[in-house]
Amino acid sequence: MTPKAEDVIVLSPDEFPRYWYNILPDLPESLPPPQNPPTGGDRIAELQQIMIPECLRMEFSDNRWIPIPDELREVYIRIGRPRPLMRCRRLERYLKTPAKLYVKREDMGSPTGSHKINTALAQAFFAAKAGFEGLVTETGAGQWGSALAYATALFDLRCVIFWVRFAYNWKPGRRIFMQLYRGEVHASPSPITEVGRKLLEKDPNHPGSLSIAISEGLEYARVHDEFRYALGSVLNHVLLHQTIIGLETLLQCEKAGIQPDIMISSLGGGSNFGGFVLPAIGEVLKGKRQCEFLAAQSLAAPNLVKGEYRYDYADAAGTTPLLKMYTLGHDTEMPVIRAEGLRYHAAAPIISYLRYKGIVRAVAYAIDEKEVFEAARILAQTEGITPAPESAYSAKAAIDEALRCRESGEEKVILFSISGHGFLDLDAYAEKLFKEELRR
Ligand SMILES: Cc1ncc(COP(=O)(O)O)c(C=O)c1O
Structure with missing residues (x-):
């Protein structure tokens, strides 16, 4: 043995692989689509302003196999x-x-340190190709923030990261890693967004959560046109890259x-x-x-x-x-x-x-x-x-x-x-x- x-x-x-596998066309029925909230506002249309266009196309694609660009494939092999x-x-x-x-x-x-680099590279690649200045994101464990900082540095983009406060306090090593790759790291809730300020008013030591950090990142993307939001999990295109x-x-x-x-x-x-x-x-x-x-x-x-x-x-x-x-x-x-x-x-x-x-x-x-x-x-x-x-x-x-x-x-x-x-x-x-x- x-x-x-x-x-x-x-x-x-x-x-x-030369292609990512998209399971959507193979599901027995269509995946229930996103919906706008009953309280009003076209949140689905708003995604066009905050997400990376190529990733948004992938999110709803019917193609079973989606080609991995050669240039990106080479980077995957390098890592x-x-x-x-x-x-x-x-x-x-x-x-x-x-x-x-x-x-x-x-x-x-x-x-x-983790699988998160697989989608970070893809998202940074497509954002750079589309001419954006930077990406903004959330991170929980710090693995996703590290991956996006690394990937954006490789493709000459800026990177802003909202990091769940208690994990930020726990992991100074990861913080330095993100900074080494030019990541701008904020403990979340942070004073630089409306969402963050409201929570800090209630509790200056708020420990934060991934869903709060996402709200902060989205708010940042809404007011910074030159930035797009990159998500590290949940969405169809993220699973696709993985x-x-x-x-x-x-x-x-x-x-x-x-x-x-x-x-x-x-x-x-x-x-x-x-x-x-x-x-x-x-x-x-x-x-x-x-x-x-x-x-x-x-x-x-x-x-x-x-x-x-x-x-x-x-x-x-x-x-x-x-x-x-x-x-x-x-x-x-x-x-x-x-x-x-x-x-x-x-x-x-x-x-x-x-x-x-x-x-x-x-x-x-x-x-x-x-x-x-x-x-x-x-x-x-x-x-x-x-x-x-x-x-x-x-x-x-x-x-x-x-x-x-x-x-x-x-x-x-x-x-x-x-x-x-x-x-x-x-x-x-x-x-x-x-x-x-x-x-x-
Ligand atoms: C190493 C590692 N594994 C797993 C996860 C869980 O995320 P997901 O379910 O998107 O893989 C994370 C999230 O930060 C992570 O850092």
């Missing part, structure tokens, strides 16, 4: 794509499971001669989960494959597990069009967790629809995150992978599934994705795993 060379399934740069798929024999042995565990490594080689993860994975499965029985990843808004599973779901929908899909969430924001499937806003202030999603309510307060990237009130419309149809399942783990960080420790000590706090949820769900196989004796092929590394999250590890030792 020692690791073997053939357990590392790599692809050559030539094999990196280390395709990324490996690896068999986890040491973890299998540790768990005494007959299941076969494979991990897709978005953490490995990512210059910013499908390079799943397309690589399917090719790697084919090379290794394996058929996944279940694919697992963490889910906040749904971008890494969607990117990982949508190409396989497309094949399931065409009857070409059988596979289960499991999203791992936190009970702090169990949008797929406990949310309602209905129209809701994507931001806290309610300034976006309404999207049909599993939602906890856009103004719901959610407890602070270390996996800040999972603390979002709703799941992407595409993933929500697939959950509604029973194609995607979800599980949510306790708010104290002890079991999740324990899974991260096991993954680190068996496979030498240090997951980001968000990615540790994926590891936890994969370990649980492998343990179920130990009970049932099933030799399932379990594929899970590690969306990012935790090198800049070691204080979270300290708090969750070593607090007692540190006190001594």
Whole structure:
């Protein structure tokens, strides 16, 4: 059971996808479209003024395959794509499971630490081509802000980032990373927007949330014509850009001669989960494959597990069009967790629809995150992978599934994705795993 060379399934740069996969035309029915709020205002038309035109076209495209421009493909290859798929024999042995565990490594080689770079590069590329001066965004964990700062620097754009305040305070290393790549970082709620000022009046130490940071970013984009808004999750075009993860994975499965029985990843808004599973779901929908899909969430924001499937806003202030999603309510307060990237009130419309149809399942783990960080420790000590706090949820769900196989004796092929590394999250590890030792 020692690791073997053939357990590392790599692809050559030539094999990196030439197209993104758009699942919209393969869904059994049209995805419920965005709607304007009943209170008035044409929010859908307003998107033309705040979003990157090419991304907006992709958002509603009917084309199954959307070409990745050659220039952008080269950048993806420069940042280390395709990324490996690896068999986890040491973890299998540790768990005494007959299941076969494979991990897709978005953490490995990512210059910013996670899968977020996959859409950041695409959005910065199209914004630069269209001649905009900069991009503005929100960030929760800081992974998306880091990715967008990096991508905008590469394409000579400016970058303004509203970062959920308590995560901003936790992660000075990520802040410096964003600044190194010329990102202008504001703790959110911030005094530079109307939305932020109102919240700070009520509570000068407001911890913030992803949906508040989105409201601030949108407000900034509305008053700065030369800027466009870039979103790091939820929207169709973001999931589309992330499908390079799943397309690589399917090719790697084919090379290794394996058929996944279940694919697992963490889910906040749904971008890494969607990117990982949508190409396989497309094949399931065409009857070409059988596979289960499991999203791992936190009970702090169990949008797929406990949310309602209905129209809701994507931001806290309610300034976006309404999207049909599993939602906890856009103004719901959610407890602070270390996996800040999972603390979002709703799941992407595409993933929500697939959950509604029973194609995607979800599980949510306790708010104290002890079991999740324990899974991260096991993954680190068996496979030498240090997951980001968000990615540790994926590891936890994969370990649980492998343990179920130990009970049932099933030799399932379990594929899970590690969306990012935790090198800049070691204080979270300290708090969750070593607090007692540190006190001594
Ligand atoms: C490493 C990592 N994984 C997962 C997530 C969750 O987001 P999403 O559901 O869009 O993949 C985040 C969000 O910040 C993240 O940074």
